[in-house]
Amino acid sequence: MAQRLYAQAEQGGIYATGIRGEHIMASTETIGFVCRSCARRARALPSTSARSSIASRPFSSTSRSRRSHAVPAFHQECSPELNTILSTIRNNHFLPAYLNDTQERMVFRKKYRSELExxxxxxxxxxxxxxxKPLDRDAVEGERKALLKQALELITLEKEWTQVFPLLEGVAKVGNSLDQATVEKLIRKASLxxxxGVILQALKAAERTGLTMKDKFVLRGSIRALRxxxxxxxxxxxxxxxxxxxxxxxxxxLSDRSHMDAAKIPRREAVTVMGKPLSRPFNMAVWLELHAVRSYLYGGGKDEAGKTRALYERLMSCFDPEKKPKWLNNEKLDIPTQFLHIMPLWQGVLLSTKLxxxxxxxxxxxxQAxxxxxxxxxxxxxxxxxxxxxxxxGSLADTAIKQYGxxxxxxxxxxRFLPVKMENKKPKRASAEQAAPVAEEQ
Incomplete structure (x- = not known):
């Protein structure tokens, strides 16, 4: 006979309806899934302390405000192939991370397999x-990275960008599931x-998605995405x-300490950022370049708000001529990490100086030198x-040549700036009175 459990996690315990309708209370570490033998053992547990830490409201009034504890869900309006992969990821990889210890043992331990089947x-x-359903832990963990990588490739190919946030949320819960190259590639494709904006949404929810610019490769991809x-x-x-x-x-x-917390990064091999990212000249130059180009092209060639000058001064304050990167002496620059990295400083400084x-x-x-x-x-x-x-x-080489030009x-x-389109009207001839110079007041 099928057994059914409805459990509501509260601040210190679980309120469960057992297989015979008994109300059972125990700590979240002790009980969640309840089989017959577990139910009998649970009834023998002292429940005084558990009752004191559990709200007295009925089960049916579960709060909808705690959706962060729900298993991340994907919408089904995509290709059958992507649907199948996302369903497998959700049920075989994400769901076990949301089970308590008892439920997880039931799913992964071989001795419970026949009973669960x-x-x-x-x-x-x-x-x-x-x-x-019973799962083989080694098989699940062995296929995870490849499956997630395949899912992201299909998401970007099919332009199903709304699937990115729940995928990252589940990955953060599972932990250590995406390599740095895959994460950086995702950010690059999203910006291209x-x-x-999808990546920025995930960055703002770093406590749920694990995507933080404390990770060197997330930072590099995000700053590059601005340009x-x-x-x-x-x-x-x-x-x-x-x-x-x-x-x-x-x-x-970048100024938010809670966001720049290395503990949020779910990848063990992640390279963390040291110091303040905006105190590095090549990073700061991106902000200067964007404002300088906008003022030059669309601001009448003037820095009316003083933003460009302020950013120029900030870049000057963090520039040290004695700390030039050694790779600048390389005969051949790597396009994504070196060529495109120094271009904002080149254009930002020289265009700002001109402006x-x-x-x-x-x-x-x-x-300037x-x-x-x-x-x-x-x-x-x-x-x-x-x-x-x-x-x-669209290749890196093609992009480098065009952006340089x-x-x-x-x-x-x-x-100095793009010419303003004038109305195609003949100017009125000024009257003699209008044309006469105004006499200076004595």
């Missing part, structure tokens, strides 16, 4: 029913597809505005890429 057990977690947002929009005003909004939110998270003119902060000569040096390094690398012939549209045009163009 012959007498199915159903449990309820946050008002959702699940049928427990215009869905960095990618402007790039894919061809540096149009709307794209720049969005990139700057994202940048403001990223900066807020600010005589208002450029004093003492910036060394920073370093930016010029970066431009020369970029130029040599672009020449080498062009010598290789045509590159596939755009930045160079911004920096060295004679126009």
């Amino acid at each position: 012959n007498s199915p057990v159903s449990i309820s977690i946050e008002d959702e029913d699940f049928n427990l 597809e215009g869905h960095f 990618t947002t402007a790039e894919r929009g061809n540096w149009q005003q709307g794209a720049l505005n969005k990139a700057i909004r994202y940048a403001d939110e990223v900066a807020a998270l 600010l003119g005589t208002d450029t902060p004093q003492g910036s000569e060394q920073l 370093f930016a010029t040096e970066c431009g020369e390094i970029l130029s040599r690398n672009v020449a080498r890429l062009r010598d290789q012939g045509e590159h596939k549209p 755009i930045a160079r045009h911004h920096i060295y163009s004679k126009d």
Whole structure:
């Protein structure tokens, strides 16, 4: 006969309806799934302390505000292949992480396999029913990383970006399931597809998703995504505005101690960020570049709000000419981690200097010289890429060449800003009175 358990987790215990209708109370560590023998043992447990820590409300009034304890769910409006993979991930990988010790032993221990197969057990977690089934722990853990990687590839291929948050939430609960390359690739693809907002949502909920910029590769991917947002929009005003909004939110998270907590990272091999990320010149340069380009192209060539100058000064404060990265001397720069890393500083500093003119902060000569040096390094690398012939549209080499050309045009163009479209009307001829100069007051 099938056994059924409905359990409601409370602050210190579980209130359960046993197989014969008995009300059983015990600690969450002791009881959750209840078989006949366990039920008899549980009835013998003293319940005074458990009763004192459990709310007296009836089971049917389970609060909906504790949805963070629910097993992450995926919507079913995607391809059959992706549906099957996500269903397997949810039932075989995520669900066991939400079981208590007794339920987990029932699922994974071989001695309970036949009992569970012959007498199915159903449990309820946050008002959702699940049928427990026996699983092989080694087999489940052995297939997990490959299965998650396959799921993410299909999610990005099918553009099912709403599936990312629940997937990351489940991964964080399971722990140590995604390698750093997969995480960085996810962020890169999201930004290239215009869905960095999905990643930002997960970053804001780091306590649930485990996605925090304390992880070096998450930080690198997120900062790169800010510039990618402007790039894919061809540096149009709307794209720049969005990139700057994202940048403001990223900066807020970088200043949030609770977000920058290494304990939230679910990957054991993760490389953590040391110090303050925005005290590093190449990172800070991304913020300067975005504001400088927007002011130059769409702000009438003026830094009216003073934001560009403020960011310029902040970059100057963290720049040390004696601490240049050694890889700058390499004949060939790695495009994603080096070439695209120094481009914001090159364009940000030189375009800001052009924009600010005589208002450029004093003492910036060394920073300007370093930016010029970066431009020369970029130029040599672009020449080498062009010598290789045509590159596939959208490839890293193609992106590097195009973005270098755009930045160079911004920096060295004679126009200070994009010309404002004037109405196609003939100007009115001024009257003699209007044309006469106003006499100076004596």
